Amino acid sequence: MVSTLTILFASVLSLVLVWAILRPGLPQVRSLEDWEANKHEVDLDAFQILLDSTEEQYLRESLPPSEFRFFQKRRLALALRSLELVGKNAAMLMKLGQLARGEANPRLAKEAEELIYGALRLRVNLLYAQPYLWLKWLFPGWTLSVPAFEVPYEELLHYLSRVRQQRQWDRKQTLTAT
């Protein structure tokens, strides 16, 4: 029975995931105009205020605990929503970068490489930021830091940077050769 349930669960999950990537209504980004039409406006300053520790401390001291938890949850939910939209923007930018990278114009291809690098780095940052904010949302009074997991964060960013340098070098060599 366990194997049947596992198999049925895996099959349904697979169908749901396929539906998620095929479903109509996902923004198709193929040009600058598509990006302008589909991008999400997210205010970085507002986001930083939502996660500002001084603000959090002020709210903690001036509100009763239950009210503080309520407001803190709302602030964190807004911050999470902002990150979700930023993640969508980054995914669209990566798509645009991929399309531009294949073009003949070397300047545009270089810019595309930079854009992909930035957007991917942003996605890596989100992989760390979102779980932490979810934890904070569950336990709004929590102020501790958590141990880093998986590939050390700085190492990953350093690796990304090295790969970019290598790709730029390869591109330069190709251009020189031609």
Added chain:
Amino acid sequence: MSLPRLISSALWLIPIALQAAIAFVMLRRCLFKAFPIFFSYTAFIVARDFILLLLPFTGNLYSTVFWWGEAAAILLSLGVILEVLWHLIRPYPFLRFVFKLVWAAAFVATAVALALLRAGPWSSDQLLESIIFMERSARVLQVGLLIVLISLMSRLGLTWQHYSLGIAAGFGIYSALDLVLLELRAHLHAVTDTAFVLMRSAAYNLAVVIWAFYFFRPQSLKPVGGLPGTDVANWNDALTELVNKWYRR
């Protein structure tokens, strides 16, 4: 000709025609170089089904060609998923370690699947049961690989390329439906043999239609023209600062 037989014939012949056309389009667009395993799979299925069409249904040879062909098709289809994964990860060299991880996970998943499925009851038809058992194991692996592939793509926001998306989606739907049907037939005995064969063919037809849709529709190659100015760098700085504050190292 009775209606079920007519439906069964249509469900058998339509994918042969469509897959032959897909193979032709892949040859014309030189896509066999980009997706050699998918091309081999497509050509192999067309050849096998064409041979089966010429053989007498009741003969031993028919059965041999069908079941050995089925085993080869499953192996090739597993290869296709790894090919799609490699195709999507290749532009990001720092993600290549993920490819090795997926290989390792695939072996672990197979071992777990075999252990789980082995516990199932065996009926009197031992040979058919064992074939279905092997097929079920391979499909579990296929579905597992697809779940990892799609989750990874969406988590990192990596770009689905036109053909890779079509191939993965087709296999995703077919392997998931096939697994459900195999489970209903072999383990729960909830469907009759006729219904099992018809529904399986219908699931495969759905996959072939998805592949045909992606391969017949040419990929849009409109030039992008330019790139937008973004605040990605500012967001990265802000998030890096926060992540460094939140995580202990």
